[in-house]
Amino acid sequence: MLEFLNQIINGLSLGSIYALVALGYTMVYGIIRLINFAHGEIYMFGAFAGMLAITVLRLPFFLALIFAMVVSALLGVVIERVAYKPLRKSTKTAALITAIGISFLLQNVTAMVMGNNTSAFPQVFDQKVYDLGGIRINSLQILIFGVTIVLMFLLQFIVLKTKLGRAMRAVAVDKDASVLMGVNVDNTITITFAIGSALAAAAGVLIGLYHIRVVFWMGTAPGLKAFVAAVFGGIGSIPGAMIGGFAIGLMEALVAGYGGTMWSPYRDAVVYLLLIIVLLVKPSGLLGKNVKEKV
Amino acid sequence: MKKLISLLVAFLVIGGLAACSATSEEKADTILIGVNLELTGDVSVYGVPERNAFEQAVSEVNAAGGIDGKLVELVIYDNAYDQAKAVQNTEKLIEDGVVAILGSATSGMTMAIAPLAKENGLVVFTPSGTNSAVTMDGTVVNPYVFRSCFIDPFQGQVLANFASNDLAASKVVIMVNNGSEYSKELARIFTEQLNKNGGQVVETASYADSDTDYKASLTSLASKDFDVLFIADYAKNAGLIIGQARSTAGLETVKIIGPDGFEDPQLNDLAGGAQNVSNVYFSTHFSSLSDNQKVTDFVASYQAFTKAAGKEEPASVFAALAYDAAYMLFAAIDAADSTDPQAIRDSLESLPAFSGVTGDISFDALHNAVKPAFLIELNNGVAVNATIVNP
The missing domain is CATH 3.40.50.2300 (Response regulator)
Structure with missing residues (x-):
């Protein structure tokens, strides 16, 4: 039983990361119906930015985290303005292919600049293990979970309580009507990209610290899994992405912990199998709205 | 008319062959040895020191007058820990006319290139591919694959x-x-x-x-x-x-x-x-903690060599294994009195026990090195102790 609770904690730490990345997928999809496949690379970029902020700029961890979030938000904005905005009136496929192209571009530029070897992420905290009656929690796991929860509350606040959030929700519901109501659609979309990218960067820095390494391809698998999380929760739904992220993290930990030699190496396959089942049973995801498209 | 064309074709072919043999004769005073290593990618930390050690061994043997009066030259290609690239490199090395190939550093890459080596009758000598299947071709030994390390x-x-x-x-x-x-x-x-x-x-x-x-x-x-x-x-x-x-x-x-x-x-x-x-x-396979004279000499000379080459490095186990592999190949070429790839293979297989920096090395029937092993203890990330285990 205690081992099970420990596995839950492992799953929640990993799930936090997926949830943060999934939020960016779901927000962008919600607002312009684009699956931004370059999002995993923003996460990777964020991890590198955080690492360089600590090693080169000598910033303390939390400043480095904020630095990485700001730089990645800027990158997200540049990508949106340069690559996606000109395509807003073209087909969805064109934008999707562009997103995949941007993903390759970011990976290869990173490999070129930072090298294609694994770099060690500096260990800025002494890891401590807290024992709560047999349930052992590592200080880094608390940090990851804590930062994630704070960022999620912040996001919910922005989306639900501010004028900007109202504009985002309005654009998501009906872009043309929002224009008529005086919403600056372009700026709203840009800010959505900035927020999503900042969240992914935070996840990248946290995973760098947790897994002690960064490498140019590190965004691919978590990016795909976060996408699965977003679809699982109902793409377009912010609470759905959070739930989806935690669910995928928990599932991975449980498969790896209890799958034995037989199943644990295939935990990723289990995650993708889950996506297929969810799509078959509930195509709009857990919290997704079932919107019929008019023909 | 047909006869004339075929005659023309025949002349062209003969001309082409003559041109080929002319170029290989030009290189007759140097011995070309191919190097196929993981110089970038996840395991470049194995490939880079091996390249350094190969280069060191070559510079030493050339400084001493080469092998049978012929200078040794390396042709180095990076496979980036990618099987497809490792195979491409091997094809390029065969075109370049090398007499044998040193590398790769990992078992996976070496196994990828082994079939091609056998097909072309070229020795592949891996310093650090420790998987038991590396020197095997199905259930029998691959006559062209050798290694200077012990196996998994x-x-x-x-x-x-x-x-x-x-x-x-x-x-x-x-x-x-x-x-x-x-x-x-x-x-x-x-x-x-x-x-x-x-x-x-x-x-x-x-x-x-x-x-x-x-x-x-x-x-x-x-x-x-x-x-x-x-x-x-x-x-x-x-x-x-x-x-x-x-x-x-x-x-x-x-x-x-x-x-x-x-x-x-x-x-x-x-x-x-x-x-x-x-x-x-x-x-x-090797520990610089050892006070063996050969080891201490190599540690010093490798450090000096890499320093002179621009990036000073302490001698790692990969460098030591590669150094031994290079010298074993030189010894085989020397003993063969020939740069014919087949003669080199035969001579390498029957090489008497070789005393290298990683211990006394001989090959068993499956071309695996038989030699002592070291067990290193790490304390706070530093090697503090080495226990020697004989085979």
């Missing part, structure tokens, strides 16, 4: 003996990389030998090669009763596992043993700092 089963055996005898451990748990032949074979042989010694593998946890989160597996292992954790993998994954084990309740100080893949300057960084790398032991 030997390491699994030594590690099991070390666990049973030196660490007095009877219960062991294993972490296995399910995507790696190296890892799976080590675990299999280790388990066999440990059972023979009267010990027991309590649990084996598997993971995929691309995994970076091992917390769940480690938490599961921590609930078992055992003495030693065996991580059968390269530093790329093993470093992360060591770091994550040290922050997993119950595994903070557990003894960890591993194969020669632990030998990696990045191990401490990947483990989250040197303070996490204590009570860690690994088997290896």
Whole structure:
């Protein structure tokens, strides 16, 4: 039983990361119906930015985290303005292919600049293990979970309580009507990209610290899994992405912990199998709205 | 008319052949040796020192007048730890007319190029490919593949003996990389030998090669009763596992043993700092802790050579193995009195016991090196002790 609770904690730490990345997928999809496949690379970029902020700029961890979030938000904005905005009136496929192209571009530029070897992420905290009656929690796991929860509350606040959030929700519901109501659609979309990218960067820095390494391809698998999380929760739904992220993290930990030699190496396959089942049973995801498209 | 055309074609073909033989005669006063290594990518820490050692050996032998009066020249290609590139490199080396190929550093790359080497009758000499299948072609030995290192089963055996005898451990748990032949074979042989010694593998946890989160597996292992954790993998994954084990309740100080893949300057960084790398032991082919004259000489000369080449490096096990491989190949060419690839192969196979910096090396019937092994103890990330285990 205690081992099970420990596995839950492992799953929640990993799930936090997926949830943060999934939020960016779901927000962008919600607002312009684009699956931004370059999002995993923003996460990777964020991890590198955080690492360089600590090693080169000598910033303390939390400043480095904020630095990485700001730089990645800027990158997200540049990508949106340069690559996606000109395509807003073209087909969805064109934008999707562009997103995949941007993903390759970011990976290869990173490999070129930072090298294609694994770099060690500096260990800025002494890891401590807290024992709560047999349930052992590592200080880094608390940090990851804590930062994630704070960022999620912040996001919910922005989306639900501010004028900007109202504009985002309005654009998501009906872009043309929002224009008529005086919403600056372009700026709203840009800010959505900035927020999503900042969240992914935070996840990248946290995973760098947790897994002690960064490498140019590190965004691919978590990016795909976060996408699965977003679809699982109902793409377009912010609470759905959070739930989806935690669910995928928990599932991975449980498969790896209890799958034995037989199943644990295939935990990723289990995650993708889950996506297929969810799509078959509930195509709009857990919290997704079932919107019929008019023909 | 037809006859005239075929005559013309025949002339062209003969002309072409003549041109070919002319170019190979031009190179007759140098011996071209191909190098096919992992110089970038995940395992470049193995490939780069091997290239350095090859270059050092070549510069030394050339300074001493070459082999039978002919200078040695290396043709070096990077395979970036990618099987397709390793094969392409081999094709290029064959076109370049090399007499033998040194490399690759890993078993996977060497096995990828072995069929091509056999087809073209060219020796492939790997310094550090330790998988037992490397020198095999199905169930028989591949006549063209050799190595200067001992093989995975030997390491699994030594590690099991070390666990049973030196660490007095009877219960062991294993972490296995399910995507790696190296890892799976080590675990299999280790388990066999440990059972023979009267010990027991309590649990084996598997993971995929691309995994970076091992917390769940480690938490599961921590609930078992055992003495030693065996991580059968390269530093790329093993470093992360060591770091994550040290922050997993119950595994903070557990003894960890591993194969020669632990030998990696990045191990401490990947483990989250040197303070996490204590009570860690690994088997290896070479240790600069040794006070053997050959070893100390090599350590000094390698450092001097890399310094002169621009990037000073301490001598690693990969450098030492590569250095021995290069000299064994030179000895074989010298003994063959020929640069014919087939003669070199025959001469290498019958080479008498060679006294290198990694010990006295000879080949068994399967072209595997028979030689002593070192078991290194790491304390705070630093090698503090070496126990020698003879075959």
